[in-house]
Amino acid sequence: MPFADITGHEQSISLLQAILCNGRLAHAHLFYGEARIGKSMTAVRLAQALNCEQPSQTEVQDSCGRCRSCLQIAARTHPDYFVIEPDPNAATPQIKIEQVREIEQQLVYLPLVGERKICLIDDADRLTIGAANALLKTLEEPPGHSLFILVTSRLHALPITIRSRCQALRFTTPARTQVEAALILKQEIPPADARFLAVFTDGRIGEALTVNIAEVRARQQECLTLVKPERLTSSGTILSVAESLAKTDRGEETLAWLARWIRDLVIVMVDGDQDQILHLDQLADLRRYAQRANVDTLLTILNDIERTEQQATRHLNMQMALETTFLRLREALSLVPAGVSA
Ligand SMILES: [Zn+2]
Numbered sequence: 001m002p003f004a005d006i007t008g009h010e011q012s013i014s015l016l017q018a019i020l021c022n023g024r025l026a027h028a029h030l031f032y033g034e035a036r037i038g039k040s041m042t043a044v045r046l047a048q049a050l051n052c053e054q055p056s057q058t059e060v061q062d063s064c065g066r067c068r069s070c071l072q073i074a075a076r077t078h079p080d081y082f083v084i085e086p087d088p089n090a091a092t093p094q095i096k097i098e099q100v101r102e103i104e105q106q107l108v109y110l111p112l113v114g115e116r117k118i119c120l121i122d123d124a125d126r127l128t129i130g131a132a133n134a135l136l137k138t139l140e141e142p143p144g145h146s147l148f149i150l151v152t153s154r155l156h157a158l159p160i161t162i163r164s165r166c167q168a169l170r171f172t173t174p175a176r177t178q179v180e181a182a183l184i185l186k187q188e189i190p191p192a193d194a195r196f197l198a199v200f201t202d203g204r205i206g207e208a209l210t211v212n213i214a215e216v217r218a219r220q221q222e223c224l225t226l227v228k229p230e231r232l233t234s235s236g237t238i239l240s241v242a243e244s245l246a247k248t249d250r251g252e253e254t255l256a257w258l259a260r261w262i263r264d265l266v267i268v269m270v271d272g273d274q275d276q277i278l279h280l281d282q283l284a285d286l287r288r289y290a291q292r293a294n295v296d297t298l299l300t301i302l303n304d305i306e307r308t309e310q311q312a313t314r315h316l317n318m319q320m321a322l323e324t325t326f327l328r329l330r331e332a333l334s335l336v337p338a339g340v341s342a
Pocket of ligand 1: 054065070
């Protein structure tokens with residue numbers, strides 16, 4: 001696939017193409033920006049553009065996406081193209097020194113078919129100290145035919161010594177309308193679902209393309225059920241729901257959904273930008289809640305949920321956190337507890 005297949009990043013891609021056309025490629029480039037917005041995919045397209053057997057005939061250098069070389073790069077079987085990334089199944093995903101050493105041994109040899117041996121290092125911020133030092137030595141004296149493309153969503157976590165040896169290119173999150181359009185085109189989902197996913201993932205196209213919309217919609221419905229007045233007025237229901245969610249390990253996820261719903265409600269209450277509302281199909285209900293809800297209490301709940309999320313990895317009583325959230329939400333929505341006369 002050519003660069004045009006990528007959602008957003010027009011500026012970064014134009015710059016890369018200008019660099020390609022003018023033969024100004026450095027030995028190491030660093031792509032940084034939010035997670036899952038298309039940085040690695042752009043790196044793959046760059047590798048393809050450099051090796052394509054049938055490059056586009058326009059004035060900008062681009063790949064065809066169909067030739068043997070393009071397909072081999074996509075499948076990671078091209079003899080001059082290597083990918084290093086953390087083991088996603090490891091408890092602490094890291095890039096180990098052995099992985100860097102292995103690539104260094106490959107880079108000693110001249111490219112087999114193309115002009116460059118290309119090494120893509122994804123999540124480069126996950127290099128161990130040993131791996132980073134090994135890589136640094138190579139970056140200090142890179143073989144003339146080598147090209148490193150480092151990708152990171154946590155620039156601050158990448159050693160400055162490595163950063164300073166790369167030509168850095170910043171990637172910004174694509175516009176939400178672009179993500180929506182891409183989802184409609186590539187996933188063939190209805191516009192309402194595409195909009196929902198684009199807001200839900202905050203424009204992270206990589207995530208939006210991989211989540212299952214049916215599953216996300218099912219979770220949304222569960223969340224909407226939880227905030228129904230008849231659920232919140234009964235203290236007994238609150239306690240049993242909190243217990244079952246905590247027991248099935250779904251507390252964190254539920255809190256995240258509640259936070260999304262509360263944010264929407266606050267936007268409605270302060271007459272904010274409707275474009276930012278996730279549950280747009282619930283607007284009528286949100287307006288009804290808004291009439292009797294208390295913004296201050298809602299904002300406090302949001303704050304508390306955020307704090308809980310930060311503590312979630314440490315010892316935390318999730319059941320109690322859920323109970324508290326539901327009880328405070330009941331208060332924020334001015335719902336009278338069942339059995340108490342108003
Ligand atoms: Zn090609």
